[in-house]
Amino acid sequence: MPFANYKFPEGIVDHARKEEIIHRTTEMFVEYFGEDxxxxTMVLVEEVADGGWxxxxxxxxxxxxxxxxxxA
Structure with missing residues:
Protein backbone atom coordinates (compact mmCIF):
# COMPACT_ATOMS: atom_id res chain seq x y z
CA MET A 1 0.00 0.00 0.00
CA PRO A 2 1.55 3.35 -1.01
CA PHE A 3 1.70 5.73 1.94
CA ALA A 4 2.79 9.36 2.25
CA ASN A 5 2.92 11.37 5.47
CA TYR A 6 3.27 15.15 5.29
CA LYS A 7 3.82 17.28 8.37
CA PHE A 8 3.31 21.04 8.35
CA PRO A 9 3.44 23.68 11.06
CA GLU A 10 -0.04 24.18 12.44
CA GLY A 11 -2.16 26.70 10.55
CA ILE A 12 -0.19 27.12 7.31
CA VAL A 13 -2.10 24.63 5.15
CA ASP A 14 -5.81 25.24 4.63
CA HIS A 15 -8.42 22.59 3.78
CA ALA A 16 -8.25 23.22 0.03
CA ARG A 17 -4.46 22.85 -0.01
CA LYS A 18 -4.68 19.62 2.01
CA GLU A 19 -7.10 18.21 -0.57
CA GLU A 20 -4.74 19.23 -3.37
CA ILE A 21 -1.81 17.51 -1.62
CA ILE A 22 -3.86 14.33 -1.21
CA HIS A 23 -5.04 14.31 -4.83
CA ARG A 24 -1.64 15.10 -6.34
CA THR A 25 0.17 12.55 -4.17
CA THR A 26 -2.36 9.88 -5.10
CA GLU A 27 -1.91 10.70 -8.78
CA MET A 28 1.87 10.45 -8.39
CA PHE A 29 1.59 6.96 -6.90
CA VAL A 30 -0.81 5.92 -9.67
CA GLU A 31 1.63 7.25 -12.26
CA TYR A 32 4.47 5.20 -10.77
CA PHE A 33 2.65 1.99 -9.81
CA GLY A 34 -0.49 1.90 -11.94
CA GLU A 35 -4.19 2.45 -11.40
CA ASP A 36 -4.53 -0.64 -9.19
CA THR A 41 -3.12 4.67 -1.38
CA MET A 42 -3.04 6.50 1.94
CA VAL A 43 -2.00 10.14 2.31
CA LEU A 44 -1.81 11.66 5.78
CA VAL A 45 -1.50 15.43 6.14
CA GLU A 46 -0.66 16.36 9.73
CA GLU A 47 -0.38 19.70 11.44
CA VAL A 48 2.28 19.88 14.12
CA ALA A 49 2.01 22.31 17.03
CA ASP A 50 4.51 25.18 16.99
CA GLY A 51 7.77 23.97 18.48
CA GLY A 52 6.56 20.36 18.39
CA TRP A 53 9.06 19.17 15.85
CA ALA A 72 -0.86 37.20 13.33
Missing part, protein backbone atom coordinates in the same frame (compact mmCIF):
# COMPACT_ATOMS: atom_id res chain seq x y z
CA UNK A 37 -2.87 1.18 -6.25
CA UNK A 38 -5.43 4.02 -6.12
CA UNK A 39 -7.85 2.32 -3.68
CA UNK A 40 -4.96 1.36 -1.39
CA UNK A 54 12.70 19.60 14.96
CA UNK A 55 15.49 18.90 12.56
CA UNK A 56 19.22 18.47 13.06
CA UNK A 57 18.87 18.57 16.86
CA UNK A 58 17.03 21.92 16.78
CA UNK A 59 13.42 22.54 17.73
CA UNK A 60 11.69 24.38 14.91
CA UNK A 61 9.18 27.14 15.48
CA UNK A 62 7.27 29.35 13.09
CA UNK A 63 9.52 32.24 14.11
CA UNK A 64 12.71 30.29 13.32
CA UNK A 65 11.23 29.35 9.93
CA UNK A 66 10.46 32.98 9.14
CA UNK A 67 6.69 32.43 9.29
CA UNK A 68 4.28 34.78 11.04
CA UNK A 69 3.03 33.71 14.44
CA UNK A 70 -0.27 31.85 14.40
CA UNK A 71 -2.08 34.78 16.02
Missing amino acids: VRPY GRADETLTREKMGLPSKS
